[in-house]
Amino acid sequence: MAEKTEGSWLEFVTDRPRLTVWAMVVATLALVALAALPSVWPERFGLLNPLTIDTDPENMLSSDEPVRVFHDDMKEQFSLYDMVVVGVVNESNPDGVFNVGSLRRIYELTEYASTLRWPDPDNPGRQEGVVEEDMLALSRVDNIEQEGVGSVRFSWLMPEPPDTRNQALAILERAQRIPLFDNTLVSADGKAVALYLPLTSKDMSYRVREALLDKVAGWKDTGDQVYITGLPVAEDTFGVQMFYQMAISAPLAMLVIFLAMWWFFRHVRLITSAMIVAMVAAASTMALLVISGSTVHIMSSMIPVFIMPIAVLDAVHILSEFFDRYP
Known part of the structure; x- marks a missing residue:
């Protein structure tokens, strides 16, 4: 272990443990407050940076990345949209989805999907959501x-x-006669039908998906099963759920580390001190990330899970040497 040196910061903190702990607690609470207050009351703390979350995986690349620029140029040149795909499957009816009840529900779902548009907050007078024409x-x-x-x-x-x-x-027969629709819009066995919903922006995919799920919530006893997919849905859903999973994974990681340290050292007070250091390190890092105005991406949301085991490494070395010297 490092020996104390006269006048060093190590001697200062070891001689004043309570002052050191209080300073650590106050500094951590201050950082967390500076990060949380502008997000909770943005009108009162307008000078501070609020929490900004970005769940778009594309933004993990810089906006001038060549592959991203080429991708955006091609989408604009060919008027391509990100697509939400809705699949309706019926395996209980001998005619699949091409029965009177299923086709009526599919027709109503299509009409409902065409209305899924909302005012664009950034462009007054414009709407965003499903592009009905395509x-x-x-x-x-x-x-x-x-x-x-x-x-x-x-x-x-x-x-x-x-x-x-x-x-x-007859609708099934006409659809399968057209190569463009056969096995794309309708399946070969007639048990599935797809709806392709282009979006003005893929940021709307999660909202469109939730609206569609609410619409088909009453279809449980009809034999029709609804599946919603598409790249923007997968990306947006993954991004949203990622933060929920981190809220679960971070405490679980803390619990696993605590149990592992308790198994080795069997001293709750010493283990708790190491866990406090880990919590302070994770909370302070995320608070500084928000305070500096940095955007919290999918990858940066996992920072606490990585920091906590790293933060206890020194504590494990100290505790191991302590137990070796004072068994």
Whole structure:
């Protein structure tokens, strides 16, 4: 162990343990307060930086990263949108989803999805959400048929919900006859139908997903199963759930470290002191991250889990040498 040196900071803190602990507690609480207050009351603490969370994995790359610039340019050039895909599956009905009840519900779900738009807070007068004009669904795509010699007839594939079984099966037959829709909009066995919902911004994917889940909440006894996927949903859902998981994982990591140290040293007071150091290190680091105006990304949300085991390393060395000298 390091020997005390006359006039050194080590001698100062060891001779004044209570003062050192109080200074540590006050400094930690002050940092946490400076990070939390502007987030809770932004109107009163406008000069401080509030907590800023960004769950977009793309922002883990800089905005001028060549691959990201090329990706954005191609999306703009070809008018591409991030897509939410809704799959409706029915395996209990012999006709799959192409029965009167299922197609009626799919039609209603499509009409509801087309209304999922909200005012854009950054651009007054504009709306964000589902791009209705580019939706792909049974009731939003064309049925292409030859009407006569040298003429082609275009009509909606499902202009309205069918009333009979034959009408429902006719929709399946027409959809499978068009290569663009076969095994993309409808499955080969007729048990599944997909809805493709383009978004003005992938930040809206989580909100659109939650609205769709609320809409289909009453479908449990109908035989229809709804699956919502798509890259923006996966990214946004992962980003949102990541912070919830960190709220669970960080305390669990602390508990595992505490139990492991108790197993080795069997002295709660000494172990608690090491755990306090770990908590202070994690809380102070995250508070400084917020105070400095840095954005909390998916990866930075895991900082406490990494800091806590690192913070107890020195404590383990000190405790081990203490137990070796004073068994």
